[in-house]
Amino acid sequence: MKMKFEFWGETFEANMIIGALGGFIIAVASSLGGFGGGPFVVPLMTVIMGLPIYVVVGSSLLAIFFNTLMASSRYYFFGQTDVLLFIIMAIGAVAAGFIGPRIAKRLSPIWVKRIAAIGCTYLALKLLNVPFIP
Numbered sequence: 723m724k725m726k727f728e729f730w731g732e733t734f735e736a737n738m739i740i741g742a743l744g745g746f747i748i749a750v751a752s753s754l755g756g757f758g759g760g761p762f763v764v765p766l767m768t769v770i771m772g773l774p775i776y777v778v779v780g781s782s783l784l785a786i787f788f789n790t791l792m793a794s795s796r797y798y799f800f801g802q803t804d805v806l807l808f809i810i811m812a813i814g815a816v817a818a819g820f821i822g823p824r825i826a827k828r829l830s831p832i833w834v835k836r837i838a839a840i841g842c843t844y845l846a847l848k849l850l851n852v853p854f855i856p
Contacts, residue, residue: 736771744770760786761842768835775834776826783819 724735744766752759760782767778797803826834 734773734777736767736773741767741771764838774827775831775838776823779823779826780819783815 723738725738726733726735745763748759748762748766752762763785764775764778764782767773767781768775773781794803794808798805798808
């Protein structure tokens with residue numbers, strides 16, 4: 723079952739069965755492992771579903787928005803939130819959500835994927851406490 727949609731004057735198709743099945747598997751795995759599924763949703767949508775990165779970024783942000791809103795509100799009510807830092811990061815996230823796709827649309831998709839791969843690799847090495855990573 724394919725869904726067609728238009729974004730910035732271009733028409734795209736996405737296989738909803740693959741998206742739903744992939745999203746379900748990612749959700750189960752991330753909840754079992756205690757990690758966020760975002761790093762897996764983006765490759766699912768770009769590589770497997772064939773959507774361009776500038777569409778995927780906004781879709782991914784929308785998908786995690788409600789989860790982040792609920793988690794942030796819970797932390798706030800428990801008194802574990804630095805409100806100033808939260809406001810600064812929220813402003814940055816909203817601004818990046820508008821600016822990032824416009825930049826990505828002007829770049830070659832392969833370069834956007836390469837930059838994303840470098841960023842993910844850097845974060846993975848930081849999480850693994852690799853000593854040579856600043």
